[in-house]
Amino acid sequence: MLVMDADVAIVGIGTMGSMAAWQLSKTGISVIGFEQFGIGNDRTAAGGESRLFRTAYMEGKEYVPLLFEAKKLWRELEIESSRELLTLNGGLTIGNPDTDVIQSLLRSIYEFDLEHEILQGNEATERFPQHRLFSEEIMVLDKNAGFLRPELAVVSAVERAESLGADIKRYTTVQGIYPGKNGVSIVANDKEFQVRKVLITTGAWTWKLLPRLRNQLIARRLVLTWFAPRNIEEFKPDKFPVFARMRKGYRLTGVPTLDGTMVKASNTKNPSTVSEPDNLNRDVRNEELQEVGEAVERLLPGLLPNPVRASVYMDAYTEDEHSIVGSLPGMDNTFLISGFSGHGFKMSPVIGKIAAELITEGETKHSIEHLDPYRYAKA
Ligand SMILES: Cc1cc2nc3c(=O)[nH]c(=O)nc-3n(C[C@H](O)[C@H](O)[C@H](O)COP(=O)(O)OP(=O)(O)OC[C@H]3O[C@@H](n4cnc5c(N)ncnc54)[C@H](O)[C@@H]3O)c2cc1C
Structure with missing residues (x-):
């Protein structure tokens, strides 16, 4: 035996x-x-200090029950480890309500009656002046969102x-x-x-x-970038919820840092393929920094548009x-x-x-x- x-x-x-x-x-x-x-x-x-936690889920309403169970388990792990791991400071998704992603997000909200607010126009910009909002866009505030310490x-x-x-x-x-x-x-x-x-x-x-799963599980490279605020007070976690923002060409996601001195804002649209995970290129090219800096300058005018920190990670992607x-x-x-x-x-x-x-x-x-x-x- x-x-x-x-x-x-x-x-x-x-x-x-x-x-x-x-x-x-x-x-x-x-x-x-x-x-x-x-x-x-x-x-x-x-790696990379923080991860967004959201329950209104543009990736599919079938995730919502899993996310509420996850929230319960995060709280259990916090109690068992005596550490704060999940901070719920709200989460904004910003985009055009006619797009598939916002439609999918709203379906998850309505089907599960999730705590939320929909903001537009002056009401939105007065409440969250950190974001520049275009006329066709809305903000959806998920009350059960925030960030994790990974x-x-x-x-x-x-x-x-x-x-x-x-x-x-x-x-x-x-x-x-x-x-x-x-x-x-x-x-x-x-x-x-x-x-x-x-x-x-x-x-x-x-x-x-x-x-045999080489073509089904593709390693992709994601660059995280941090920006300094012009006025630190505006970007503290209690004033600045985590966010995901979709516009043509980028998907900007962001999290305030815990001490409120910086904002992590990264473009996670179309991450490139890594052919050999052991040789991930962890250097960040100037063009990559400029590209995300331009998005930040356009959408978050209260941040200085040159990243003050950048780091590179990978995840496995399916089709x-x-x-x-x-x-x-x-x-x-x-x-x-x-x-x-x-x-x-x-x-x-x-x-x-x-x-x-x-x-x-x-x-x-x-x-x-x-x-x-x-x-x-x-x-
Ligand atoms: C930059 C970035 C930002 C992200 N942002 C978010 C976010 O805001 N919110 C969110 O929910 N998700 C986010 N994600 C996704 C999330 O972080 C990942 O989906 C998740 O961490 C993947 O977990 P994993 O266990 O599959 O991989 P990993 O956490 O990478 O774990 C794989 C482990 O396997 C080990 N390993 C591999 N091969 C071997 C081997 N042969 N022998 C022994 N050990 C091995 C590795 O060293 C590693 O520790 C983000 C991901 C990235 C990269």
């Missing part, structure tokens, strides 16, 4: 892996985790998992995963481990372990920008959670919980049909 190193191995202890480790450890089963870097490091999709969240989830018995191996790269009927063998840092089931949460690196969550077709005892396409952080605790349910009970009570791996089964 094979001797098992753990019931479940988690490959990649970044955003989703840390939350899955926390949730799986709560069920009492044994967990071993492998992370190629340290925990809460700045090279993964959890590195601290990952560190907190891992700390909790370890205190519940998880064995998290840092600076340990998984080189191969070999599923079988009776378990899965994993090679990491040239050593072999035997487990009953494996959960793969390797983000932008996923296709390197699962080359439909919905992630892949579930057991992998043709690979026994193997589960995959990847492809969050630039919007997964806010929901990570509920995704961790869903992973734990799928692995321990074989099913989840949450509706995740839109995340079904079988839509890519042909690969």
Whole structure:
């Protein structure tokens, strides 16, 4: 009989892996985790100080119940770790009401009766003078929105998992995963481990372990940029909600910094493809800085338009920008959670919980049909 190193191995202890480790450890089963870097490091999709949390969801109304469950779990993690991770200071989506994204956002609001306000014209600009509003645009204020502290969240989830018995191996790269009927063998840092089931949460690196998904999970490069306000008071978190703004050519998202001295405002439209995730270009070109600076100058005149800080990260993108969550077709005892396409952080605790349910009970009570791996089964 094979001797098992753990019931479940988690490959990649970044955003989703840390939350899955926390949730799986709560069920009492044994967990071993492998992370190629340290925990809460700045090279993964959890880097860059803050992440937007929104519940009115332009990406699809099917996410709303998941986001409310995620909110509950963020509060649980805050209590368990004695740390503040989620600040709800509201969230503005700004755009033309005739566009698909604003229509989709409004559908999520009306279907779930979400707390919101719709502002336009003078009322909007008097309330949020930081934004220059064009005549055809509206502001939609999501009252259950704000920002998360991503590195601290990952560190907190891992700390909790370890205190519940998880064995998290840092600076340990998984080189191969070999599923079988009776378990899965994993090679990491040239050593072999035997487990009953494996959960793969390797983000932008996923296709390197699962080359058959190379065309389904594309690593993309996102640049974050920070700007200094002319008047700091106007951009403190209590006056300046997080925002997402769509206009032709860019999708500007922004978050005030916690101490209120800076605003992170970044263009996340059409992120470029990274052909080799281990060689991500972390240098930012002048043209990239100028482009986002021009958008900021046009839309947020209270910010000085030259970025004072910039950093580069990656995420895995799917074609439909919905992630892949579930057991992998043709690979026994193997589960995959990847492809969050630039919007997964806010929901990570509920995704961790869903992973734990799928692995321990074989099913989840949450509706995740839109995340079904079988839509890519042909690969
Ligand atoms: C710049 C940027 C801004 C974003 N903004 C938002 C936002 O405002 N709101 C929001 O909700 N979402 C946002 N997202 C999306 C969100 O952050 C990601 O969807 C989410 O963090 C992805 O989590 P993940 O676990 O799939 O990947 P990661 O967090 O990158 O985790 C993958 C982990 O696997 C490890 N790994 C990979 N290969 C191996 C291996 N072979 N062996 C061992 N370890 C391995 C990596 O080191 C890493 O730790 C943003 C993403 C980016 C990049």
